[in-house]
Amino acid sequence: MLFHLRPDALDARRAAARDATLARLGSYRTAYGKLSQGQVDGLNSLLAALEDAAAVTDLRAAAYMLATVKHECADTWPPVVERGPRSYFNQYDAGTALGKRLGNTQPGDGYRFRGRGYVQITGRTNYDRLGSALGMDHPLMQNPELTLDPAVAYRIMSHGMRKGGFTGKKLSDYISETGCDYFNARRIINGLDQAARIQSCAGALEGVLRASVQT
Template sequence: MVEADILTPQRQAAFLAQLAHESAELRFFEELATGEAYEGRHDLGNTKPGDGRRYKGRGPIQLTGRTNYRAASRALGIDLEADPQRAADVDVGFRVAAWFWTSRGLNALADVGDFREITRRINGGFNGLAQREVYYRRALEVLSH
């Protein structure tokens, strides 16, 4: 969180809530589904056969798609495009999550309390919004004291 300037209780609560939902409370650093649903998803950069499975969600933020793996690779200096499994490793996964957070401008949204838009930018929609909000309120309560 220090690397990504996630230093206020509001930013920390939003970040932790999103990660808690995406990774089932930090239990899964690789998506349980096969990734087949992402096959051929050009919006994710999955243009080659097998890309859906190869670039399925990983890490506590569930980085998904060849385009995101490539961008994270460039930003972090770790070749995740060639070795996507590294995104599921704790030492890399949290750096990926911090990079994703800052690359989407999520600190600014956390500062104004726009948790719904944070969810949309991470998830592409509002999947699990109610549970994410429960985590958010709980984290805010703990971190604000």
């Protein structure tokens, strides 16, 4: 666990710790400006998931995960859905080159399996594969909107980033006892697209998290 050492801590204690953590995020506001209530709620939900995650013990990994969400969700923090008119997603439909790469095989798959969640998973193949890895392939395929549930979105992001479920690259390839490479860690999600921007954000968020656990 990232913020507590005892996995059997009382719910009330964890809730109080989360409130205290949020209260200590003044440095976040200093770096990025005032937060809307929606941002606070989304960030609170994500921090709660990280706090309870036994698999995430490195604060730097948590910082990079937060930086990734901040970028992918356009600084809103709750899981998001890819925007655009339905016709926009026709380019990803069955029978198109892009659709074939995404494993879309049925009419309307481009829109049905459009980007959603904290890291914008797209395509029938990714929904099926990640759902199977989490033991919920049937629910995700039947109802892709489940990826907008913060708990589900977090499980997808955590598995994909820790286990290499998105590109084959994983957090431990770039963040370990021997070093921390926030720039190339972008390869976990999407090549080096916006790598420098997310690197900078991860560094700032690492400082925020360190301040919160030391207070």
